[in-house]
Amino acid sequence: MARRQTTPAERSRALNPFRYRGPLKASQDIIDRAAEREQILDLAQGGHSLRMIGPRRYGKTTLLTQLLRDAEKADMATALVDLEDVLSIGDLVVRIERAYANSLKGRMRSAVEALLNTWNVGLSLGGGGFTVRLSSNPPATNDAVLLRLLELPRELHQRTGRQTLVVFDEVQDILAVPGADGKIRSVIQHHEDIASYAFAGSAPGMMDQLFSDPRRPLLEQAVGLELAPLPLDQAAAYIDRRFRATKRRAGPALQPLVEFTRGHPQRTMLLAHFLWKLTPEASTADERTFLAAQNQALGEARGHLRAIFKALKPNEKRVMLALANLPGSPREAANAAAVGLKAGSVAATLEGLRAGADLIDAPTGGRAVITDPLFELWLRRRGLTGLTGATELED
């Protein structure tokens, strides 16, 4: 049968070597993070627990996926529990069940499958699993099933001698389910020699609530790790290499690209993706190609950025606009006045924005910078219009 000819556009789409959605799986796709990867594997194997903080799309799940793979090679049972937008205790049960279903293999999988069968509470690694019980179970039953499922590492350890690594990703979302963090804590604090836990989250303020608040310390001894931006030299070398490998040159576009994205992992890949797309085979990108890629990236992200801006409180909008548009700090009286901020409310607003990871400390220390360089660009293009006195900001 004759094959349909692919058009050049289709071929270039298939070839684009820069992925900017979802966690990366292949280790050759991943820039750096080798030191972090080794450090967290050592902790997990040593039975220590870990809390990892990094803004959204900073590569947390990518790194955790690598950690799980390393732990599997070291003969641990693993589960990566995604807690993003978890709604209820029953939903939490489903998330944990799915995590084991996704990662357990071979003998360990059969052992767990057999165990869940004997419990006879509706848990299963295949088929619909616990979801089918959700609507009919009374809440007390779901609570009991959760406690039982959280004890799975103990049962596994008794039966197979293996330790388990359980990762809770986007763990701050557990705060939306009353009592859930307490239930998790009550079980896992007794798992010292049988399991390690890693907690990853994107909002430092909520992570502090979970871990440092004396009323709800999830794991007091969890070792903290803050995910840093990617090293710019490594990001540049990676982009350069991938352009060359596909018969292109990043050329004079490379420097402005890494300076603009300043190590933000997803933004680096997004910009590189569009730069590559705009660079025909056998040619070299330049500053103009970079600006065009920047515009395309902004176009792609615009809806999302607008929604993020809308969700900010009025004073947060003012501070973000000041940071993006005015030289110097919003703490300076003239800058505060220019965006209609009362001098007394600047410090608290900055703190709130840091707690939500909208701002991070500049790598050079001191001053806060906007975490997402594309959001900063969007805020700059938006400008300071519509900012008068204390009136509500409209987009």
Ligand SMILES: Nc1ncnc2c1ncn2[C@@H]1O[C@H](COP(=O)(O)OP(=O)(O)O)[C@@H](O)[C@H]1O
């Ligand atoms: N170490 C890395 N090297 C290259 N790109 C990365 C790296 N980490 C993250 N990314 C980019 O960021 C995107 C989001 O990564 P992800 O792990 O899902 O972030 P998070 O879990 O923090 O939201 C990936 O699709 C990829 O484009």
Ligand SMILES: [Mg+2]
């Ligand atoms: Mg993630």
